[in-house]
Amino acid sequence: MRATTVAIEDPGPLERFLPESGPSTAFLRRGEGFVGLGEVARFETDRLEAADVWWDEISDQIDHDSEMLGEFGTGPIAVGTFTFDPDRSEERSVLTVPEVVIGRRGGLAWITKLGPARVDAALPAVGEPVRVPKGLTTVGGSMAEDVWTAKVGKVVDLIRRGDVHKVVLARDLIARAEEPLDLRHLLRELMASYPMTWAYLVDGMIGATPELLVRREGGLVTSRVLAGTVWSDDEAADPLRLATRLAGSRKDVSEHEFAVESVAQALAPYCNAMNVPEAPSVLKLPNVMHLATDITGVVDGDASALTLAAALHPSAAVCGTPTHLALDVISELESLDRSRYAGPVGWVDTQGDGEWAIALRGGQVRPETPNQIQLFAGAGIVADSSPESELAETAAKFVPMLQALGLLAG
Numbered sequence: 001m002r003a004t005t006v007a008i009e010d011p012g013p014l015e016r017f018l019p020e021s022g023p024s025t026a027f028l029r030r031g032e033g034f035v036g037l038g039e040v041a042r043f044e045t046d047r048l049e050a051a052d053v054w055w056d057e058i059s060d061q062i063d064h065d066s067e068m069l070g071e072f073g074t075g076p077i078a079v080g081t082f083t084f085d086p087d088r089s090e091e092r093s094v095l096t097v098p099e100v101v102i103g104r105r106g107g108l109a110w111i112t113k114l115g116p117a118r119v120d121a122a123l124p125a126v127g128e129p130v131r132v133p134k135g136l137t138t139v140g141g142s143m144a145e146d147v148w149t150a151k152v153g154k155v156v157d158l159i160r161r162g163d164v165h166k167v168v169l170a171r172d173l174i175a176r177a178e179e180p181l182d183l184r185h186l187l188r189e190l191m192a193s194y195p196m197t198w199a200y201l202v203d204g205m206i207g208a209t210p211e212l213l214v215r216r217e218g219g220l221v222t223s224r225v226l227a228g229t230v231w232s233d234d235e236a237a238d239p240l241r242l243a244t245r246l247a248g249s250r251k252d253v254s255e256h257e258f259a260v261e262s263v264a265q266a267l268a269p270y271c272n273a274m275n276v277p278e279a280p281s282v283l284k285l286p287n288v289m290h291l292a293t294d295i296t297g298v299v300d301g302d303a304s305a306l307t308l309a310a311a312l313h314p315s316a317a318v319c320g321t322p323t324h325l326a327l328d329v330i331s332e333l334e335s336l337d338r339s340r341y342a343g344p345v346g347w348v349d350t351q352g353d354g355e356w357a358i359a360l361r362g363g364q365v366r367p368e369t370p371n372q373i374q375l376f377a378g379a380g381i382v383a384d385s386s387p388e389s390e391l392a393e394t395a396a397k398f399v400p401m402l403q404a405l406g407l408l409a410g
């Protein structure tokens with residue numbers, strides 16, 4: 001397979017190149033990142049490790065001709081969305097190799113095309129006009145709210161007995177439209193309202209997540225760990241007071257510490273230098289605030305971004321501590337196939353560089369039900385958790401997608 005990468009003039013908003021149907025992908029933040037059009041190869045699997053091996057083999061077969069060698073993110077890439085727990089999901093994980101990638105980063109723009117022979121590097125036509133969803137309604141989720149809060153109560157009991165320290169419990173919500181959903185509309189809305197997040201679209205999985213599982217750029221790795229949340233239903237609430245409340249909340253700080261420790265421990269074997277800030281900062285989003293820690297490190301060896309994502313997943317930000325016990329509690333009590341929610345979503349290049357976010361604040365549209373989207377949100381439960389407050393927290397985490405769908409005012 002041949003790949004050609006050329007520098008191009010700024011192509012404007014990248015998302016306008018996405019077609020309404022057919023395989024397409026996006027991973028965008030503050031106008032940077034890429035859109036991927038078409039598909040030259042696809043791997044469906046239930047294991048991150050298998051995808052890593054597959055991409056290694058494909059990478060070796062690509063003959064890449066580039067004007068931009070060494071520029072992060074340029075060149076052929078594989079884009080993926082992985083299930084949270086392959087042993088307990090009906091959904092498949094997918095790694096797809098786009099035929100055309102249009103990207104922008106740090107003032108540079110490029111196009112990469114893949115094919116059997118060297119191809120011209122002209123920009124494709126922009127996509128069809130975007131359709132706004134019509135006749136949307138929510139039709140509930142797998143579990144009634146009071147059943148979910150009762151489960152949170154059970155988890156709190158288990159934690160207080162000392163069986164497990166933290167468990168992230170999730171719930172879902174289904175929204176249905178009169179016509180097939182145009183995911184490009186959701187992507188645009190999410191990008192406009194939540195520019196500080198990573199907006200993703202891969203194989204019907206769409207959302208805008210604030211949490212970066214891992215980024216590898218050359219020898220450097222970064223992970224943005226989030227856990228611990230505060231929100232307010234009162235628009236006039238003072239953000240400084242909310243942030244102070246969050247930073248001083250023993251419950252949220254302990255929830256956050258479990259998450260940081262899980263990432264630091266999983267990353268340590270791959271790094272020969274690592275920096276873990278002692279105290280978290282507060283990340284402010286339009287709907288919630290989170291405790292945030294950016295861990296950085298220098299990679300020792302050639303572990304790819306996908307290898308690192310496999311090692312870090314599932315972190316205690318989306319699973320719990322200890323991992324295997326939290327996974328058992330989730331499978332026993334959550335009564336939900338998490339599908340790709342809370343799994344890694346992102347991209348990797350032929351050098352092993354890439355970015356894998358955690359698929360939060362999003363939902364899945366499936367080919368057999370194109371009018372429908374299943375939304376997911378979860379909350380970290382620790383010894384001091386209150387079931388009602390955790391339910392309200394998940395409601396606050398549904399807000400970005402409900403706004404993008406037009407089910408809530410922005």
Ligand SMILES: C=C(O[C@H]1C=CC=C(C(=O)O)[C@@H]1O)C(=O)O
Pocket residue numbers: 168170211226227228229255290316317318360361376377378379380381397
């Ligand atoms: C599990 C989710 O959020 C995670 C990320 C940030 C804060 C979280 C929390 O405070 O519970 C969660 O760990 C979700 O959005 O569904």
